[in-house]
Amino acid sequence: MNLNLRNAIIDNVSGNSQDQLEDTIVDAIQNGEEKMLPGLGVLFEVIWQHSSEQDKHEMLQLLEGGLKKQ
Template identity: 70%
Template sequence: MNFNLRNAVIANVSGNSQDQLRATIMDAIQSGEEKMLPGLGVLFEVLWQNAGTTEQQHILQTLEGGLK
C-alpha cells in the first residue's frame, strides 16, 4: 500500500476557510496527540513554501523566540 500523508493532509484541508484552518490547527495543538504532528508539519511546509523571504525571516524569528 502506498499512502502519501502529505497529499492526504492537503486534500483534507484544501478549500477550507481561514476559520476552518484555524480550528484544525487549534484542535491539533490542544489535543496534544503525537499523531497530529505530521499534519501540522505539512501545513508548516505549505506556509514556508508560500512565504516570501521577509515572511520566512519573521517565521524564523518567531520560532527562535518561542524556543528560548
C-alpha cells in the same frame, strides 16, 4: 497500499476556509496528540513554500524566541 501522507493531509484541508484551518490548527495543538504532528508539519510546509523571504525571516525569529522561552 501506497499512501502519500502529505497529499492526504493537503487533500483533507483543501478548500477549507480560514476559520476551518484555524480550528484544525488550534485543535491539533490543544489535543497535544503526537499523531497530529505530521499534519501540522505539512501545513507549515505549505506556509513556508508560499512565504516571502521577509515572512520566512519573521517566522524564524518567532520560532527562535519561542524556543528560548521553553
